[in-house]
Amino acid sequence: SPSPASPMEAADKFMEFPHVSAPHRSLMIDLVSAVEERLGSQLLPCALPHDVRYYQSDAGSARGSLYVRRGQGPSKVDFLLGSWLNCQLPTGGSLNITSLSVYLNNSTDAPNFLFELIRSSPTSLVLILDLPPRKDLVTDPDYLSTFYEDTQLESRRQVLDKLPEAQPYFSSALYIRCVVSPTAIMLRIESGAGKAERLDEIVENHVSPVAKEVLGIWLDKCAAVDRNVEEEERAYLGRRDGIIKRKTIEIDLGSSFPRLFGPEIAKRVLDVLREVYGV
Amino acid sequence: SPSPASPMEAADKFMEFPHVSAPHRSLMIDLVSAVEERLGSQLLPCALPHDVRYYQSDAGSARGSLYVRRGQGPSKVDFLLGSWLNCQLPTGGSLNITSLSVYLNNSTDAPNFLFELIRSSPTSLVLILDLPPRKDLVTDPDYLSTFYEDTQLESRRQVLDKLPEAQPYFSSALYIRCVVSPTAIMLRIESGAGKAERLDEIVENHVSPVAKEVLGIWLDKCAAVDRNVEEEERAYLGRRDGIIKRKTIEIDLGSSFPRLFGPEIAKRVLDVLREVYGV
Numbered sequence: 001s002p003s004p005a006s007p008m009e010a011a012d013k014f015m016e017f018p019h020v021s022a023p024h025r026s027l028m029i030d031l032v033s034a035v036e037e038r039l040g041s042q043l044l045p046c047a048l049p050h051d052v053r054y055y056q057s058d059a060g061s062a063r064g065s066l067y068v069r070r071g072q073g074p075s076k077v078d079f080l081l082g083s084w085l086n087c088q089l090p091t092g093g094s095l096n097i098t099s100l101s102v103y104l105n106n107s108t109d110a111p112n113f114l115f116e117l118i119r120s121s122p123t124s125l126v127l128i129l130d131l132p133p134r135k136d137l138v139t140d141p142d143y144l145s146t147f148y149e150d151t152q153l154e155s156r157r158q159v160l161d162k163l164p165e166a167q168p169y170f171s172s173a174l175y176i177r178c179v180v181s182p183t184a185i186m187l188r189i190e191s192g193a194g195k196a197e198r199l200d201e202i203v204e205n206h207v208s209p210v211a212k213e214v215l216g217i218w219l220d221k222c223a224a225v226d227r228n229v230e231e232e233e234r235a236y237l238g239r240r241d242g243i244i245k246r247k248t249i250e251i252d253l254g255s256s257f258p259r260l261f262g263p264e265i266a267k268r269v270l271d272v273l274r275e276v277y278g279v
Numbered sequence: 280s281p282s283p284a285s286p287m288e289a290a291d292k293f294m295e296f297p298h299v300s301a302p303h304r305s306l307m308i309d310l311v312s313a314v315e316e317r318l319g320s321q322l323l324p325c326a327l328p329h330d331v332r333y334y335q336s337d338a339g340s341a342r343g344s345l346y347v348r349r350g351q352g353p354s355k356v357d358f359l360l361g362s363w364l365n366c367q368l369p370t371g372g373s374l375n376i377t378s379l380s381v382y383l384n385n386s387t388d389a390p391n392f393l394f395e396l397i398r399s400s401p402t403s404l405v406l407i408l409d410l411p412p413r414k415d416l417v418t419d420p421d422y423l424s425t426f427y428e429d430t431q432l433e434s435r436r437q438v439l440d441k442l443p444e445a446q447p448y449f450s451s452a453l454y455i456r457c458v459v460s461p462t463a464i465m466l467r468i469e470s471g472a473g474k475a476e477r478l479d480e481i482v483e484n485h486v487s488p489v490a491k492e493v494l495g496i497w498l499d500k501c502a503a504v505d506r507n508v509e510e511e512e513r514a515y516l517g518r519r520d521g522i523i524k525r526k527t528i529e530i531d532l533g534s535s536f537p538r539l540f541g542p543e544i545a546k547r548v549l550d551v552l553r554e555v556y557g558v
Contacts, residue, residue: 136417137457138415138454138458138522138523139415139518139519139522141454141522141526144453144454144457149453161449168447174423174427174428174461174462175423175461178416178461179417182453182454182456182457239418240417240418243417243418243420247420
């Protein structure tokens with residue numbers, strides 16, 4: 001079985017995105033860098049143990065990396081969470097998932113940031129890009145206008161939705177459909193047999209500019225804005241955020257992680273995530 | 280200008296659905312009849328004034344019909360609301376909208392029923408079929424499992440989603456996207472130039488059976504089930520239902536009705552709707 005990464009290796013592993021295509025890697029690095037450039041001074045360095053910064057299954061068929069920076073002092077950021085995952089598929093191909101999310105704390109009720117690319121074959125990609133709301137939009141139409149209508153997020157969704165290779169993606173988990181916003185970009189992009197290059201071109205020329213724009217909107221209109229949040233509201237936000245985090249871990253990782261990495265590594269990684277999430 | 284319908288004519292006008300194709304009409308009649316058969320004994324007769332049961336624009340280019348039956352006594356039904364609308368389009372074609380919704384009152388928190396067909400040309404149809412939730416599904420995962428997971432509504436959505444002529448429909452109103460459930464069937468079905476018959480075949484053989492199944496689920500699992508709703512919860516439901524009703528009228532009818540029917544008729548119909556909605 002492969003030897004574990006040394007602490008020094010593990011520290012840099014996240015930003016390497018070693019298993020994805022060049023445009024996919026560039027996009028991830030650009031997004032993480034953009035957040036760190038704008039919010040870095042409010043963030044503590046990543047303090048994760050090296051065996052969750054980089055981890056791999058005993059059989060060597062799956063590996064992953066976690067990266068977490070918590071907000072400090074008066075920052076509105078709760079934490080930034082980056083991750084990647086690579087695993088060999090029984091079919092011979094490999095699955096690559098990369099994600100970046102930034103959670104705000106309850107000093108603000110502004111939306112979080114969420115970006116995820118799931119490449120399940122050279123020609124097949126699922127894209128999730130959203131500013132998930134932190135309140136019930138049904139009872140709070142003002143929140144809907146402020147963060148989703150006035151920001152014109154729908155126009156960005158439509159840009160990608162119009163790609164001939166794209167179709168709306170419906171998560172099999174109904175709960176995930178509930179936590180995203182009405183302008184969430186959830187697409188399955190299929191470039192057709194043998195056309196892996198076209199998919200990378202789409203990532204570079206279409207997904208990347210839209211993702212950067214949406215992140216820019218989030219940095220300007222969500223992360224940087226002071227919102228007046230009363231005490232009672234903070235309790236509500238804390239409770240709602242907590243339910244989402246618990247359910248997300250359960251749905252996203254609860255079943256797949258033990259299967260991919262075995263119970264021991266899965267427990268190690270999930271324990272760290274639960275601790276970061278505070279749930 | 281056309282003479283107004285007599286009171287006797289107006290009384291029957293709703294169930295005539297005079298401007299839509301035979302399969303479209305049959306489906307509407309079947310759905311209304313199914314609700315009335317199951318819940319009719321709990322419903323008061325329609326008591327709307329004849330000039331909203333049937334109304335038309337002065338120029339005669341648009342006409343519509345409303346039908347409302349309120350719940351009585353210990354019924355969980357707030358009201359049943361049916362409507363149709365027909366108007367000539369500047370392009371020469373016509374637009375037909377038919378809808379049936381049933382709203383429950385705050386003795387229960389179970390979902391409402393919503394069905395709408397928008398036929399904007401002989402070959403183009405928008406279908407909205409949903410049990411809109413009455414609570415924030417994000418903070419109430421049990422409600423999500425009870426009404427949406429355990430009922431297998433997603434499998435019905437997928438049946439229609441798989442039609443080659445169907446694609447997901449995104450309402451231009453973000454608020455409407457927020458009020459529907461994660462298993463909402465929102466589809467645009469286009470049968471292609473010259474293939475109006477194929478669209479009617481889809482209504483008859485695909486939309487109709489699924490709509491009846493979903494209505495059956497609603498009748499069995501929502502309208503017929505006793506839910507324990509505490510006093511505080513009732514206040515919340517009343518508030519949330521009220522916000523949705525106000526926003527729905529505003530979005531759905533507020534701007535289009537005055538344009539189609541002129542200010543006087545629009546006010547008459549909207550006033551009746553506001554009174555029924557209690558907003």
